[in-house]
Amino acid sequence: MPCSHDCVFDIDVKLLVDTSDFRMGTRGATTSFLEDEVFLAFSTYATIVVLKTMLMAPLTAYYRFTRGAFSNEEDVRGKSEEQKKRLLRNHPDVDRVRRCHQNDLENVVPFVLVGLLYSLTGPDAATAITYFRVFAASRLCHTVAYVLPLPQPSRALSWLTGLVVTFCMAYSVLTHKRLL
Template structure:
C-alpha cells in the first residue's frame, strides 16, 4: 500500500519537477567543492599543512578561496531546508504552475547567488537579491504548509 502511494506520488508531474531540481541543486552543491579546490590550487592557498607541505608551500588564507567557501556554506544553510520544506509543501496539493515556478526560481536564485558571490563577483545588492528570492520562497512554502496542516 505505501509503495503504491509513493509510486503514484512520484508519477505526478510536480513531484517529478521537484526531484529534477533537487538533483540539480545536489550537483550544484557538489560542484562547490570542486570550485573550492580550483581556487586553492590557483591561489596556492591550502588550509592544512599536509596539503601545503608536499608543494613546499605554507598554509594560508586567500579571499577568493574564502568567497567560494562562504558561498558553499550559504548553500548548506539554505538548500537542505528548502528541500525539506518544499517536500512538505508539495503534500498540500498546491497549484502545479505555482509550485513549479517556485522550485525553478529557487534553483535559479541559488545558482545566481553563487555566480555573483564567488564566480563573477558582482557588488551588492546582487547577492542579497538572489539570497532573498530563495529565502522568501522557502518562507512562503513553510507558512503555506503550516496553515494547511493547522486547519
C-alpha cells in the same frame, strides 16, 4: 482470545500492500506519487540545486590549487619549510568560494526539506513549479554574484528571493489543513 502470529502476519501484509500503492489523494486517485507533476518538478529542481552545492567543493579545490592557498599541513607535505609558509595561508578568492558554499548549505538543505513537505500537500502545480524554478534560479544567480563578485545588491537580492520562496512554501505547509 489473543491474536495468533498468523493474525499479525496478515495485518503486516495488508499494511505492506496498502503503502506500496501510495496515491496522492489531493490531485486524484489515479495519479501515482512518482508520476505526480509537482513531485517530479521538485525532484528535478532539488537535484539541480543539490548538484550545484556539491560542485562548490571542487571549485574550492580549484581555487586552492590555482591560488596556492592551502589550509592543512598534510596538503603541503614534502615541501620545504619556506614553501610551506608560503602555501599555508588564506586567500580571499578561496574564502569567497567557501562562504558561497556555506551559504548554499544554509539555504539548499531547508529548501529540499520544506519543498518535499510542500510537494506532499498537493499544491497547485503551476505555483509549485514556479516556486521551484525561482529558487533554483536564485541560487544559481547567488553563486555567480558571490564568486565573480558582482556589486551588491545582486547577491543579497538573489539570496532573499530564495529565502522568501522557502518561507512561502513553509507557510503553505503549516496552513495546509491547519492541524496545529
